[in-house]
Amino acid sequence: MMRLMVGNQRGGVGKTTTAMTLARCFADRGFRTLLVDADPQGSISSVLKLRPEHYLADFLLRQLHLRDCVLKVSDTMDVLCGGRTTTDAEQQVTSVVARERLFEDMFSNFDEIYDCVLIDVAPSISLMQACAMVYARHFLIPVAMDSLSVSGAGASLFYASTISRACRVPIKPVALLPTIVNKRIGLTEVVMNMIHALGQQNEIPTIGPIRTDTAVGKAHRAHQFLADFDSKSKALEDYDQVASQILEFFQMPATKDGAALMTASEPFVHETQQAAGNP
Numbered sequence: 001m002m003r004l005m006v007g008n009q010r011g012g013v014g015k016t017t018t019a020m021t022l023a024r025c026f027a028d029r030g031f032r033t034l035l036v037d038a039d040p041q042g043s044i045s046s047v048l049k050l051r052p053e054h055y056l057a058d059f060l061l062r063q064l065h066l067r068d069c070v071l072k073v074s075d076t077m078d079v080l081c082g083g084r085t086t087t088d089a090e091q092q093v094t095s096v097v098a099r100e101r102l103f104e105d106m107f108s109n110f111d112e113i114y115d116c117v118l119i120d121v122a123p124s125i126s127l128m129q130a131c132a133m134v135y136a137r138h139f140l141i142p143v144a145m146d147s148l149s150v151s152g153a154g155a156s157l158f159y160a161s162t163i164s165r166a167c168r169v170p171i172k173p174v175a176l177l178p179t180i181v182n183k184r185i186g187l188t189e190v191v192m193n194m195i196h197a198l199g200q201q202n203e204i205p206t207i208g209p210i211r212t213d214t215a216v217g218k219a220h221r222a223h224q225f226l227a228d229f230d231s232k233s234k235a236l237e238d239y240d241q242v243a244s245q246i247l248e249f250f251q252m253p254a255t256k257d258g259a260a261l262m263t264a265s266e267p268f269v270h271e272t273q274q275a276a277g278n279p
């Protein structure tokens, strides 16, 4: 079973792209997948042009059944959309006792229904992010190729350890994921070294990277998953490898029925091992 939040305190690093594309990779491998948009900007519904009747806020506060709030986007994938009502919900729950447990209380009832739950969050520190961390207990940090993204990743790690201590739940960073990587740009190597250093300091592996690919923006503009827009795109190929590594981290098979994939994946290399060959 996988519960994974995708977060970085900096915007524009590829969080939404990562959450959407990985969710789709897991769903395509047969895992029953739920993608949750906990960002009040509601990027997922705008990218996919979804018009749900109910949103995350309705599920959290109006006692509606999850099944009535999600949209089925494929046989194995549901999306719980977010939007401005997420902010209202956030304000309403600030006075609730043990409010950080809200997602855990609500989503744990559906643990049997989904193999993978991925949560996209806003870049700003918010109660929704704390709720997502306490529920998922694992998070993946996309980092784009600028130093502010690396600082944002550091801030996310610090926030996770604060929440972990305050709420007394283990919260584990799964990996740093370099995104929008173009090796021909001079800054890339510098930022990659910063990412490796941050990973080493915190004993977190670095996986990926995800290459820069114009298909990503085009897919967004066409309101499609990358897999539907261009099944042969470079970024999708990279995300699919990362999906294998994450499944391995969660000790799940490469596909739901346990069948091997045609493409072999890179093993999940721990940062300390990787650092040996990476001066």
Ligand SMILES: Nc1ncnc2c1ncn2[C@@H]1O[C@H](COP(=O)(O)OP(=O)(O)O)[C@@H](O)[C@H]1O
Residues within 6 Å of the ligand: 010, 011, 012, 013, 014, 015, 016, 017, 018, 043, 179, 180, 181, 210, 211, 212, 213, 214, 216, 217, 220, 235
């Ligand atoms: N691998 C990639 N190659 C090219 N552009 C990308 C890639 N990943 C993300 N982008 C673009 O970067 C921008 C920010 O991505 P997004 O996923 O919305 O980030 P966030 O959710 O962190 O704000 C978007 O315009 C998206 O199309």
Ligand SMILES: [Mg+2]
Residues within 6 Å of the ligand: 015, 016, 017, 039, 043
């Ligand atoms: Mg986003």
